[in-house]
């Protein structure tokens with residue numbers, strides 16, 4: 001874990017926000033299993049996050065926030081990810097969509113979205129398309145010109161928390177160019193199709209949205225981007241996986257200390273195979289964590305290196321989450337790792353999602369490898 005004073009650690013004056021997240025995470029841990037079981041949205045958690053001031057704090061100062069650093073954001077997502085991964089997933093998307101609309105929009109529209117976030121409205125990303133898969137920034141669906149804007153007929157899928165969203169960050173092709181819009185929820189032209197019966201992150205309720213002539217308003221069209229900039233989704237997703245890895249490692253350590261092997265009379269923790277494997281997972285988690293904090297430091301410097309760093313951090317974090325959860329299942333055995341009543345079993349399922357979410361581990365590796373090997 002990164003220590004205070006380290007250049008990648010959250011700035012000292014933001015410590016109170018980290019303490020707030022620690023407190024919230026403690027209560028979210030209590031209900032994570034029940035939300036997974038019921039598949040209900042963890043609305044109470046999301047409202048508690050808003051009441052704590054964290055949503056607002058992430059906005060830029062000029063829009064009423066505290067310009068909370070990416071270093072703190074990462075640390076907070078990691079704490080939430082360890083406590084309730086579904087809550088962390090929806091929250092990353094909520095902040096990513098809201099901050100994305102504020103930073104991408106013209107100033108008057110940006111002020112509108114900032115005020116909506118401050119007022120507690122909920123935001124969602126509707127970017128992935130059924131045929132587009134991982135390439136969520138390259139929409140394939142065309143929006144057609146109509147009075148007041150462009151009409152979209154089609155679908156977006158896996159939109160975390162969409163059923164409670166007031167506003168969407170959405171993209172579509174306009175004149176063959178990928179274009180972002182802010183879109184208010186419109187029950188007359190949008191329908192949520194309940195596809196989300198999944199292995200993990202069950203309470204994120206990342207449903208399919210069907211659009212029938214939905215108006216993407218011209219005055220909510222985001223101007224063309226001035227280039228790749230740091231963003232909260234790119235930064236946050238690595239930390240969601242790191243949080244799951246933290247929880248899996250903590251669970252396996254706790255079980256290994258308590259479980260006494262009858263033939264030796266000694267705890268499982270004394271077994272050499274476990275010491276080797278635990279050391280391996282722990283060391284790789286430290287390395288993935290340190291690199292992810294470095295990625296956030298780059299974001300705080302507004303460095304163009306942030307983009308390749310998110311890919312490295314994401315694939316390292318996604319992989320260690322899967323490996324830590326896998327080891328936790330082995331250590332827990334059938335009784336503490338495989339039964340539905342075990343938190344390890346949920347962490348194992350939740351750990352699979354990070355590597356599938358865009359950009360997937362394979363897309364990240366392909367991009368990194370291609371750039372490394374290019375002449």
Ligand SMILES: Cc1cc2nc3c(=O)[nH]c(=O)nc-3n(C[C@H](O)[C@H](O)[C@H](O)COP(=O)(O)OP(=O)(O)OC[C@H]3O[C@@H](n4cnc5c(N)ncnc54)[C@H](O)[C@@H]3O)c2cc1C
Pocket residue numbers: 089093124125126127128129132133134135136157158159160161201204206353356357358359360361362363366
């Ligand atoms: C829990 C969860 C929450 C999500 N939340 C949101 C959200 O809030 N908003 C949103 O818009 N989207 C969201 N998504 C969608 C997500 O970000 C991806 O866009 C989506 O999962 C990709 O589709 P697919 O999983 O069917 O994979 P596909 O893209 O079909 O991938 C299938 C396989 O092909 C590989 N592959 C695909 N393309 C390439 C390539 N170019 N190079 C190498 N390998 C490739 C993949 O790595 C994978 O192994 C969420 C997804 C999940 C799982």
